Amino acid sequence: xxxxxxxxxxxxxxxxxxxxxxxxxxxxxxxxxxxxxxxxxxxxxxxxxxxxxxxxxxxxxxxxxxxxxxxxxxxxxxxxxxxxxxxxxxxxxxxxxxxxxxxxxxxxxxxxxxxxxxxxxxxxxxxxxxxxxxxxxxxxxxxxxxxxxxxxxxxxxxxxxxxxxxxxxxxxxxxxxxxxxxxxxxxxxxxxxxxxxxxxxxxxxxxxxxxxxxxxxx
Numbered sequence: 001x002x003x004x005x006x007x008x009x010x011x012x013x014x015x016x017x018x019x020x021x022x023x024x025x026x027x028x029x030x031x032x033x034x035x036x037x038x039x040x041x042x043x044x045x046x047x048x049x050x051x052x053x054x055x056x057x058x059x060x061x062x063x064x065x066x067x068x069x070x071x072x073x074x075x076x077x078x079x080x081x082x083x084x085x086x087x088x089x090x091x092x093x094x095x096x097x098x099x100x101x102x103x104x105x106x107x108x109x110x111x112x113x114x115x116x117x118x119x120x121x122x123x124x125x126x127x128x129x130x131x132x133x134x135x136x137x138x139x140x141x142x143x144x145x146x147x148x149x150x151x152x153x154x155x156x157x158x159x160x161x162x163x164x165x166x167x168x169x170x171x172x173x174x175x176x177x178x179x180x181x182x183x184x185x186x187x188x189x190x191x192x193x194x195x196x197x198x199x200x201x202x203x204x205x206x207x208x209x210x211x212x213x214x215x216x217x218x
Contacts, residue, residue, distance in 0.1 A: 051163025
């Protein structure tokens, strides 16, 4: 069995770099907190905007005909209908099979944070929405998923009731994780190089890659 020995200078630099990486892991959450706040603010929708809470001045549609005759709108949906609604992904957009007061059904992307519940009469007012033209029928897998219980009345559009909302935001934990591994790797590599260069200049370490001496030609 062949045994490989690690050079002393390399080992020292690895240990020092590891200590710096550990320290970085303690400091990063402070920066992440500020970055995540900025990230969530960028994805927060104001009331009245697409995906935001619908006020009394926003038209409440009853049917597909109403939807197609208004640029923006909202809809009142029974709680039980939402509870049993089928849903699936159309590409990377999460759509729900939404029942309109007329009994017609359309696909809708909804910002759950902007749904307003009427506890007394047991219904929800959906966020402000708009029509987005799309051929939903081209994705057979999506159609089979969103129509498990009830067929859509129209498959040539869906309702955008999410806008630039936070419904698709990653959690604070996942936001941290997706950057931490890369930052630590970069810090570790840079520190290793820096420590070894400093050690070489101080005469403590040999060169990481020894220079080849040219042979004298006689």
